[in-house]
Amino acid sequence: MKGEDGRYYAENGEPTYRVAQGGQVDWYTFDGYRRYHAACHMCHGPSGEGSTIAPPLLVPLKAMDYATFQDIVIHGRQTVGPAQQWVMRAMGEDQNVVCYLPDIFVYLKARSDGALGPLRPDNHQPKPGPRL
Template identity: 45%
Template sequence: MAKMKPDAHPSKDTETEGNTPQLSDLGEYKDPAGNPTYLIDSAGKVDWYTWRGYKKYMANCMQCHGPDGLGSSFAPNLTDQLTALSYYDFAGIVVSGQQNKWNPSGNSVMPAWGDDPNVMCSMDAIYTYLRARADGVVGRGEPKRIANNKEAQDAEYKCLGF
């Protein structure tokens, strides 16, 4: 597993603390505090949720927040924002929306995505991808994944109503 560096996520530095991410029944990794996190193997490949988070980010978030979470002229750089936001703060903003305080004109609003299954069924995966980007352990572009995760894929399809 790649070394994780400590920052605003107190339980993120799992390797240094002697902890390893816990694997859920669906193959999602959780840090010791129970927040979604990533796993990266020695070849730099990521777990399915981190890879899926990239795919869903590009489909639902990139238009405003730019490629790879780096921001745009009207939406903030999420790789910077996630160094200060907890998972619950992130989830609250995604679900309920927020006035964009980073735009000096004040006329930009993060829409509420709480009723959109395309976002909500993948919110943990999107967070996991952005968390890996914020930690600097996943570079720009599509990360390579370790393997497919049929259970997680089936759970996402079920959430989406397929």
């Protein structure tokens, strides 16, 4: 895992989270918590466990790569049949979502790996400054 401007990437280049000793998370994981709670939790539940209108995210996130995640959120997804009516709208035009997709992804990865609990991770690194 390597860090760049406060962001962490796995060996395979995927964005990832970092939880330091003592439980401090990187800024983007914390930011992902905020963005998730602004844009996704009303459907997917406060801790990603799903609801009557949307499936849980923590289990599928274990195996999902960033490209797939990005594609689903940008384009939306629906399964409409006799047994189920799942509709997730495309969010590719929503600046509050697309600009922060890696943050939401790393937050959900941390949750799905069990590295982070459902509570707001207030112990986090400061926001990285602008690039000089």
